[in-house]
Amino acid sequence: MSEEFAAAGAGITGSGPLKGVTVLDITRVVAGPFCSMLLADLGATVIKVEHPDDPDYARTFPPFVSGDDEEFSAFFTQFNRNKLGITLDMKSAEGKTLLRKLVRRADVLVENFRPGTMDRLGLGYEVLKKENPRLIYTAISGFGRTGPNASRPSYDNTGQAAGGLWSMNGYADRPPVRVGTIIGDLAASLYAAIGTLAALREAERGGEGQVVDISQQDSVLTLTENAVVRYTTQGDVASPLGNDHPFVRPYGQFPCKDGYVFFGGYTDKFWKITCELFGEPEVANDPEIDTMEKRFDRDVAERRVKPILERWFSKYTKVELEELAGDRVPLSAIKTIAEVVEDPHIAARDMIVKVPVAGKLVRMFGLPIKLSGTPGNACAKAPNPGEHNTFVYSRLVGLTPEEVRKLSDEGVI
Template sequence: MSDVKSAAASGITGSGPLKGVTVLDITRVVAGPFCSMLLADLGATVIKVEHPDDPDYARTFPPFVNGDDGDFSAFFTQFNRNKLGITLNMKSEEGKALLKTLVRRADILVENFRPGTMEKLGLGYEVLRKENPRLIYTAISGFGRTGPNSSRPAYDNTGQATGGLWSMNGYPDMPPVRVGTIIGDLAASLYAAIGTLAALREAEHSGRGQVVDISQQDAVLTLTENAVVRYTTSGEVASPLGNDHPFVRPYGQFPCKDGFVFFGGYTDKFWRITCEMFGEPELADDPEIDTMEKRFDARVADRRVKPILERWFSVYTKAELEELAGDRVPLSAIKTIAEVVEDPHIAAREMIVKVPVAGKLVRMFGLPVKLSNTPGNPSEKAPNPGEHNSFVYSRLAGLTPQEVEKLSEIGAI
């Protein structure tokens, strides 16, 4: 880690397993901020860098919480909690020089501009590595830094479309449907966090930094499960299946008294337990559906297995079915977000945390990485634009209050 002792001595450290790691976050929206937020939750000191006249426009995304200083985006907070906030104009000469100064004291820089943007600013990796050879330069983009499409603009839907996932989602004989969340942004951020930590580990041993090149298209492609090998081995092109699995049955959504459940008892063991559980053990020995291979047949599943399950489930609620199944078979309620937020198990896992937003505590998702000895802390607020200018610039760049004020007056910060 570059100059970790100096950063720690300056008081710019978090607490947790990444304590002492300093991250410059010059990303916006989600693909990038989510990556650096994970690092912040795990104890890194993450400094969110925004243009003084054009801050992260995710600050304008609902829902909002009204406070004494106006509305503040809970969406923005969810992906920028636990960060310090500074402003910096990287187009100005003073701003460029200041970023280079900060890079000397940082371990990681995360950016999500279109490839080539930082180079046009004179702040690409080859320039910054001269300031800090140990720097981890994490770049997230739609198509990555190499390849014929690298300069194309992209959003989350771009990744879903070009990575193949969109074409697989939805119902048979209907147009494909995008996944109902920004899975391209989120997946790219997760891979970026993994790659960044791997590169940081290498830098600790070798003293050499490197580029972590993350593509939304690449990230989405890895989420297509068996679609690639189905195509490369048999020429089969994956298409929308609704709630069905391409070959495992029963394994999907089934209606019940007050909604729907997922049931995945497709093995012979689980099928026998299920038949006994619903008082018809003889069905486990029915010669038409007594083996897993027979139940995999789509025609048999539709004609025999599906009606049996729907008859069993129809007289129970989601909660009753979960209680009945218990630890015996894989059966889960398909829960609304409201039900998930209030789920006792989610509470036990500390996956809903209270984070300050505009002076109020707002519940949002927590940190899914659970470490036994050095747990993360996802509870601090997101910064206002430039909130920590004086603090960061004095400690990492050695500027006096007068110098900070002058840079602000000329629009450099």
């Protein structure tokens, strides 16, 4: 049924490895919309469901693009491109009925309400799976569907704080600093996409759907690298290190002529090559810093290694250092977003794509998942609220255009 629906929407729905998979997206902001956007970019038919009087408030987030007749959020578009848009009041009796009918024709439902919200609406998993036993019910929340904190409200910063990442970020002599992006929302969405695909595979094999339960706190916790095992094996509590690494040196930020670079040549092999590149091969044989273990020592790294690297790097610009290092040692310019967007390698990877926003083409990040046989597509616009009501409700539910108009007039959709 999903493939039939996708075929009927040729030119509206996508193509790619997930073509034929239908996703109901009842999420808001980023933790959820990013998950379903990835599925949409990979070819799934994603239907964004919004309340007719209270649409996703990410539509109000800057930056905005103005066209002849509209102003539209580029932020919203970036996380909701390639989707169909319908409206639905799930609190109304008619709305509940419509959602159950939509679920019968869907493969996946993604929601990011607090646990218990959908149950209170009479639309929880136990109800919806009676409509469609194969349904994958992906739920993203701050603390997951189980445990003593399950009902607590959460934002991205909640995940960063509760998952331990915030306490590790920043500089040793200052208070902790949040990671400079919404990593709690983004990580949860990534794990939700992975979990959804795994559950889809199981449903294809066994015919049964299931709940994919994703917690922001859980997701952030897995991003703390070695902090957990350092604590459980040594009692060492991770704290802010700035640009240092807990045990690998040199491995961090170093100044150069016009900014900063990352240099990670800590192995004996890379250290020797680096000394040769900068015309001082004898440094590799200095008895105080001639082995990786010696360079790992914090005092030695600060007193001997760091000054040598800063002396070398200070003579060159970021571009010159990257050219000098080439593919021989791990050295990368620490780039501004402007430099990344204009990076020829990023362009070669199709990681900046042009997506319609308010009648104009706006550059935004593309799909990082590269498939050789069935590539995805990240170039379709985000929908207006309810833009595809007639198409979706007629194709999936069987409503006539007159019935759609009546439900719209009544505020159900």
